[in-house]
Amino acid sequence: MNAKTLESLLIMYEEILEKIDLGIHVIDSNERTVIYNKKMREIEGMGIEDVLDKNLMDVFDFGAAEESTLLQVLKSRESIQNVKQTYFNNKGQEITTINHTFPITENGTVIGAMEIAKDVTKLEKMIHENMSKKDEIRYTFDQILGQSPLLKEAIETGKRAARTASSVLIIGEIGTGKELFARSIHHDSPRSEQAFFSQNCAALPDTLMETLLFGIEEQPDAEGRPGLFEQADGGTILFDEIDSLSPALQTKLLKVIQEKKVRREGGNTDIFVDVRILATISEDPIDAIAAGNLRKDLYYRLSAVSIFVPPLRERKDDIELLTSAFIDKYNHLFGMDVLSVDEEVKNYFQQYEWPGNIRELEHVIEGAMNLMDHEETISFDHLPIQFRNKSVNCGLSNDLEKAEGFLYQSDKAILPLDDYIQEAETYYITKALQHHDFNITKTAKALGMSRQNLQYRIRKYNIGKV
Template sequence: MKDYKDTHQLKKLEKYYQHVIDEIDIGVHVIDEDGKTIIYNNKMMEIEAMHVEDVIHKNLRDVFRFYEDQDSTLLKALLEGQTIQDKKQTYFNNKGQEITTINNTHPIIENGKVIGAIEIAKDITKLEKLIRENGANTGERFYTFDSIIGESTAIKEVIEQAKRATRTSSSVLIVGETGTGKELFAQSIHHGSDRSQKPFISQNCAAMPESLIEGLLFGTKKGAFTGATERPGLFEQADGGTILLDEINSLGTNLQAKLLRVIQEKSLRRVGDTKNTPINVRILATINEDPNQAIEEGRLRNDLYYRLSVVSLHIPPLRKRKADLPLLVNLFIQNLNRKFQMNVRKVNEDILRLFYDYDWPGNVRELEHVIEGAMNLIIDEDRIEFSHLPSHFRNKMQFKDDIPEMFHPIQKNDYKPFTEPLKEQLEEFEEYYIQKVLEQHDHNITKAAKQLGLSRQSLQYRIKKFQ
C-alpha cells in the first residue's frame, strides 16, 4: 500500500512539474545523455513552431539544423559540461524556418557525470528579422575591398584605382553596366577612407519621382507645402560621411542643376527654406551607361559630369573578366550553402565551359542568380549539373552551335522550341541525359549516379520514372 501511495504521489508531483513548466513564459528544452529530448514545454513549441511529437525522444541533430560554424548550445553543454550564458543562436526547425533565441544552457551533473543538459530560451526571431530588414532598407550592408572577388587584370586595375581614391574627399563617378557591382566599390571606398566612422547613405535616383526626391535629398522646411514638416535630407544625414547617388542619369536636369550648386558651394537649401546649411559630404555617383552618350542625349548635364568625375572608375563587365568565373562561382556556392544549409561542392566542368562561352548581359548579378536558381533545384546532389540550371538559361544554351551534344535534349534539326510545353521539354532532356550517362557506364548505377551528382536512390527513382 505504501509503495502504491509513493508511486501515486510521484506521478501527481510529475504532473505538477509539467504543468508549471508548460505555463511559464519562457522556452524550456531538456536532453538526456544521448542527446534525445525528454522535456519540451509549450513555450518552446511556440518559439520553434513545432509540436512536441516532432521533438520528444528524438535526437537533437535529427530534428534541427545549424550553421556550419555553429553547433547546438544544448549539445555543447552536454559534451563539454560547461554552462553557457546569454548566447544568441540562429538555427532551423524541421520545416526549414529560421529561429533565433538567446539561450542560458546548463549541464545536468550527477555524481560527477554529465547526464543531460537544460536550456532556457528567449525568442528574438522577430526582433532579429526586424533589425536585418531595417539594415537592408537603409543600405547598411557592409562591403570592403576584401568583398570584391577577382584575380583578372581588368578587375585588379580598377580595385587599385579605387583604393587610391580612398585617400581624398574628391567626388567619384563609378561607371558600369547593371550588375557589375558599382555599389560594392562605392562602399569599399567609403569604408577604406577616413570617413569610415561616419554615415554612408545610398539613394537610387530612379526609385522615386522627381517631385519627392528633391525633398528627400535636400530636406524640407515646415510649411513649404501642404503636409511638409521640418526634416533634414539625406545630405544632412550623411554629414561628415559619404552619400552615394545611384543612377545619377535618372535625375531630371533641373534637379541636376541644384545638385551641381550643392557640390560647388558645399551647402544646401531645404525645400521652402531661405537660408543655406553648410555640409561636409563626399559624393559618389554611379551611372549604368556611357556618360558621353548620356550627355549627348540630354540625360546628364556636362557641367555636373565634370564635377562628379574628378575620379572615374570604369567597372568591367563580366564578359571582359571571365578569368574570375571560377572564383565567383565558388563564392556564390559557398554563400548559398550557408544560406540554404546545403553541401554543394562545385559545378560540372562542362557547365563551367558553358559559362565561359556565355556573354553574361546581366553580369555578376546574373551569374549569382543562375547559381541560386540551380541550387534551388538540387535535391541531394553535391554538384551543379546542366539539368539544375534555370530553364531560361538552358534554353539560351541549347541554341548555341558549340554546345556539347549531351546538352541537347533532342537533335537540333528536330528541335521544336515553340510547340511543346516547357515541362515536357525539360523531362525529355533529363531522360535523354540520364540514358546517355547510363550507357557510358554500361548501366552501372553507382558509377552513373556519381557522374550525375545523384544518390543511388535518386537515380533509381528517375530510372523508374522514365521506365
C-alpha cells in the same frame, strides 16, 4: 434663375467635383458630411455610404493628440492651409493628407467647413523607406573577388580614391558590382565611421526626390524634415544611376557640390554640409551627355576620379572563383553541401557572354541550387530553364571553338552586335592612333571627337601602344 437652369448647374457642379483630382470633403455646422467626392473616397478607401450624412467623429479616428482640421476650422472660423494630417478610416487604415481647410459662411454665420486634400500616404511611406537606407554593413575591397588585370586596376583606383574627398564616378554595366565599389571606397576612407546613404535616382518622382534630398522647412502647422544631405553630413551619398536624375535636379545637385550648402524646401536659410558624392552610371557617360541624360558640367564635377568596372565577359578567368563563392553563400543560406559545378556547366559558363554580369551569375547559381536535392555537383539540368534556353538560342556547345577575327565566333555563331561594334571600334581607334604615332590631339581631330572622349575610349577598351 429658373428651376431647370438651377438643376443643370447642380449637375455641372457635381460632375466637376467628381472629376477633380483633389479630395473634397464638406461638413455642415452639425459636423455631418454633406459633400464627399470621388477622389476623397479613393484617398480614404471608403464608399460614399460610409461617410455621407454621418457625423465626422463617428467615421474617423484622429487620435488623442490630433483633432480634425475640418472641426478646427468649424470652431475657430479661420482657415488652415498646407497642414499635414494623419488619421484612420473606419477600417483602421492609416491615411496621411496635406489639407487646405476653409470655413463656409452665409451672412456672416459659419454654416460648415470645406477641406481640399492631397493624398501623401504613399509618398510618406516612400520617403521613410528611402530615409532608412543608411548603410550599416561594412564592405571592403577584399570582398571584390577576381584576379583579372582590369578588375585589379579598378580596385587600385578605388583604393587611391578612398584616401581623398573627391567625387568619384563609377562606370560599368548593370550587375558588375558598382555599388560594392562605392561602399568599399566609403569604408576605406576617413569617413568610414560616418553615414553612408545609397539613393537610386530612378526610384522616386522628381517632387519626392527633391524633398528626400533637400528636406522640408518646418512650418507653423507642419513638421520639418532634414534631407539626405543633412543626414549624411560628414559622410557619403551614393547616387546610383545618376543619369536617371532629372536635368533640373542635376542642376541643383551640381550647385550643392560646388557651394557645399543646401536649402530646405520652403526655407530661406542655407545649411552648410560636408558630404562626399559618389555616383554610378551604366552607360558610356559621353553617350549619356549626347543623349541629354547627363549634364556635361555635372559629369566634369563628378568624374574627378573615374573607375571603370569591367563586365564579366572581359574577365572570364574569374568565373570559377565567383561560382565557388556563390555556391558557398547559398550552401550557408540553404543548409546545403554543394561542392562545385560539373565540366559541362563550366564550359557553358565560359562560352556564355553574361549580359547580366555577376548579378546574373549569382542568380543562375541560386536558381540551380533551388532545383537540387542532395546532389553535390551542379549539372546542366539543374540550371534555370530560362538560362538553358538562352544557351541553346545562343548556339553554345561543348566544342565551341575559340573566337577568331572580330566578325564571327565560329562558323556557327555570329557575334552579338554590341560585341561586334566594340571590337570594330577598338580596332579602328588602335589603327588611327598608330597612324598618328599615338598623338592624342591629332587622332581625336581625325576621328572627329574630343580629346576627353578619345581618352575615355582608350581607357575603356584598354588600348595601348603596340
